[in-house]
Amino acid sequence: MNDNALSRRGFFGAVANAASIAPENLPVNTTSIDPNRVRQPRISALIDADGYTPTANFYRQQLRHVPQITPVFWTLRLYGLVDKPLALTHEDLLAMPTTTLPCTLACVGSSELNTLVGHALWGGVPVLRLLEQVGVKANARYAQFYAADGYTTFIETDQLDGALLAYQMNGERLPREHGYPARLIVPGLYGYKLPKWIQRIELTNTPQPGFWEERGWSASGALQTGSAILSPHHMESVSQMVLLSGVAYSGECTITAVEISVDDGPWMPVPITSSDPLSWSPWQIEWTAPAPGDYLIKVRASDSSGFTQAEHPPAFPNGPSAVPSIVVRVIA
C-alpha cells in the first residue's frame, strides 16, 4: 500500500467517523456529512488507460473498522444446508485456479456530489466452484455471509452464478480496506451486498436480514442504472470550452445512451463505446458555453431494458437512479 492510499484512507476514515457509521452505503438518516465538502477525484484519477480505477483511488466504505486479519489464522467456513461442510484456509484458497472478472462496483449511497463508483479487475475463485465442493442441498435458497467486522448480508443462491470470491484486485493482492483476505464480487449488485473480510458462508432456506436490509434497503441490492459527472466539479470555474466527462453504469443491462442537458434544455447525445453489463461506460464530450455565466449540467443514461434515468426518483430503498447535475461557472 502506498502513501497515497494511506492518506486517502485517512480521509475516508475521517468521513466515516463524522458519520458514525459508513458501510458500503450511507444510511438514509446520515446527516453529519456535508456532501459539499466531499471533493470529487478527477476522472483521470478514477479511470486509467485500461478503463480501470487505480486501486489507491477506488472508493472505500465500511461499517466499522478495517479488520486486521492474519492469513494463517483465517479460515472460510461453508456450512448449513450442504452435504459436506468445508473450512478453507488462505493457502487452500490461493491454491485454486484464479479466475478474473472485470466488474463495476457502486455504493448505494453514491450521490451526485460524492460519486462512489469504481471499476476493477477482480481475481479469485468462482463461488459456484466452492458450492460444488460442499454440495448444496436442494432446499438451500440463500447464502448468508458473515464478515470479520460483524457485517452480514444474504444473497439468493440463484444470483451466485457469476459471483467471485475475490482475493485479488487489479492484479495485486486484495488490499485490507477492500476486504483482504477475501470479499464477494457479484456483477449487478450494490456494494452493500458484496461483503468484505468474509469468514463464513451459510447456506439456508430462511435469510436473516443483514445490517442494511434490517434498515429497509432492498433485499436484492440490484444495481440501478446510473451515471455521474466526474469532471468538472460542482461549482467549479471553467473556461468557455469545457471537457465534460464521467461514467455511466448499469446492473444486468448494457448502457445504450448517455445524454447531457444544459440549463434544462434539450438532451444532447454523447458518443459512447459499446459496453457490457459488467463494465461501466466512460464518456466525455466537449461543450462550449455561449457566454460567461452559471450553467446547470445534467447527465442521464439509458439501458438496454428501455430504462432512462428520471429527475427525482427516491434513492430509498432500491438505490439512486436520479439524474445527477452540477453547476459550473463559466468565466471569460
Added chain:
Amino acid sequence: MGSTVNRLPLFQLSSLHIGYQGRALSAAPVYGAPRTGMAVRTLWPDSIVPITGIEQHWYRVPTGYVEREQVQPMKPYLPQQPIQLPNTPFWAEVSAPVAPVRQACAANAPLVTRIGHGGVARIVDYLPGEPNGWYGVGDEDDGLIGWSQALYWQPVESIAAEPGDHDLRMDRAAHRLTAWEKGDLILEAPFSAGQSLNAGSYSVTEQRPTIARLQIEGFGKALYGVPWVTDFGGYALTGAYWHNQFGKASPGPAIQVTPPLAEWLYGWLNESSQIRVV
C-alpha cells in the same frame, strides 16, 4: 398602441441569416453536404453556430450543412457587461440563445421556463451578484414569475410607433405576408399559422411588447415571453422563438413570425393600418 420598439432596418431583415449566428433549437445533426446520409457532428442544443450561407432548406455552417428548421437565426450575442443597478421595471429581450427562468437566483433552482432568443419580458426586479446579477422576470401586473441571469438579457430601447400609410396583407394559402407603404411593397416574409384565420380586413386593436405567459390548447407546456404582440380581429401576431418553420402551420399563436420581424411590425404598424387576410 405600442410605443416601445427597437427598429430593425429592412436590410437586416432581408439579410439576417447571412453572416450572422444561429441558435441550434435541438441536438441538430450537421452533414457534410445537403441531403447526405451521415451526420459529421451534432450541434449542442442552444449552442451558437455561425451561418455562412443558405442552400434551399439548409444553412451552411463552418463544419457542413444543417437543416434550417433546426436553427433559429439570431442577432449577434454580446453578453451584457456588469451593469449598474437598473431602475425597474423595464423591458428586456433575450439576447442569449436561451434564458432559463428559475424559481430562485441559482442556476440549479427549479426551472420555471426557458425563454428563447428574441423573447421579451418585463423585468421587475434586480438582484446583484456573480457573475452579473439576476433579473426578476415579471408578468403583466409586475408580479414575479422567476429569476434569470442578467447577462442573458438586453434592455429594449423605446421609440415611438411610426405613423403613416402602412398596411399588411396575409396570404393564408401561401403562408406569406406582405407589407405595403403608400401602396408600395416594402417587405415579404413567411409566417406560420397556429390557428385558422378568417378572411377579412382588420384593424390593429392593441399592441403589447410581450405575452408574459401563454397557454395554448394542444401545445403542451406554456410559452413565456412571447414577443412583440400585435392584436387584430381577435387574433395575435407575435414573434416565435421556439421554431424556425415559418411558411407553414405551426402550433402557437395565430400568426407567428421571426422575433425580429415581429419587432419591426410592432413599430411599423399603427392605429390606421389595415391587415387584410386573403
